[in-house]
Amino acid sequence: MRLMNKLNELRKDGALSMHVPGHKNMTLGNLSLLDWKDDMTEITGLDDLHSPEGILFELNEFLSGKYPGYHAQAMVNGTTTGILSAVYAVKDKVDGFMVIDDAHKSVYHGLNLTGASFEQKSAGDVLNSSVQNKALIITYPTYSGRGVDNLEAIIKEARAAGAIIIVDEAHGAHNDIAPGFLPSAMTFNADIVVQSYHKMLPALTGASVVFTNDRSLHRDMMKYIDYFETSSPSYLILASIELAHQFYNDYTSEEFYKERSALIDYLKALDFTVHESEDPAKIILNKKDVSPYRLFKSLNGADVYSEMVTDEGVLWCLPLFHPGHSYPLSLLFERLEKLSFNVPDPLESKGENLSFLIGKEAVRAVVPYPPGVPIIHAGEHFTHDIVKTIIHKRYYHVKMEGIEDNIECYKVEDDT
């Protein structure tokens, strides 16, 4: 029972969460109201998730109250299902896709599966491009809590030109939860918005909701959600969506801002540099003379688990503190105070030489995870810069999906 042992060990060590899911080891929100016995199937009185008419129809009605005018559908397989479904749902309505800035691998998986044509654009270039009859896929906010400049204007002008706007709001289910938080793209009338409730709100992993602003688009989405999503939905996840949504509706932010300020002040007093993102629930930490990767490792060593580490720093997803929360902030302070940086910097894989990849066609996308944004897609050619980035990330032990398949393919070829 190795997995059970590992999970028990993390629990026994009091692992502190600065990562998703948003319930932060059940210290936030109301998931204690769930009972394992509620893991049921579609017995009479419950409902069919893909053709909801009863209690799940009512759940969707409740969710659609978030932004009047939108249709909502609860999902149990995460935003990934919503993104794949969105690409399929609009592919025959448009001449092609425009992917704005970095996007999660699910966007490219959808595009690859459909064979749809797409171009990559930066948000700054969209307003100068022809978007007529295109579908725009926008990631908002980013993994690290950045917004998109001119989002409102982009959506407005693109829609006026006949474009369909799909927004990957995986990291923004808490948008608009209180003053000071980012607005949802639904306030600007995006056509399809997918939110991972499990990331920042207190819901179970897998909990997501898709919102659409048009009845027929909603019907098309439902067709593909039915294709891609399990036909055995977890009622525990569905109930956690309802609880997280009620949490969202009832949220008041005084406690959040109070605890957040205390935490940031504490970090600064310990000589951390704290970058505050546009999303107030995301911060990026650095410490002078300590690489982000060593900092990440030191925190892990103190049983403080972060969301992600990149060259920019260590990303924390802050708890959405609320009256009555039980997030152990004082334990976190104790651990931060005793933090030891006496851990080795992650070591370079000795003598790694990946230059044989340069010029070769990628057999699989290479995706650092997290954040899950591909640095090269299948079919593209490895350049010197891409290989350099891969070596750099492997140096710091960043997990890289797909790289081994490429190495295996070309290493063999090279060796023969």
Ligand SMILES: Cc1ncc(COP(=O)(O)O)c(C=O)c1O
């Ligand atoms: C930007 C972005 N979009 C979509 C996803 C997929 O979301 P989910 O895990 O809910 O399937 C992720 C997951 O990390 C993500 O970072």
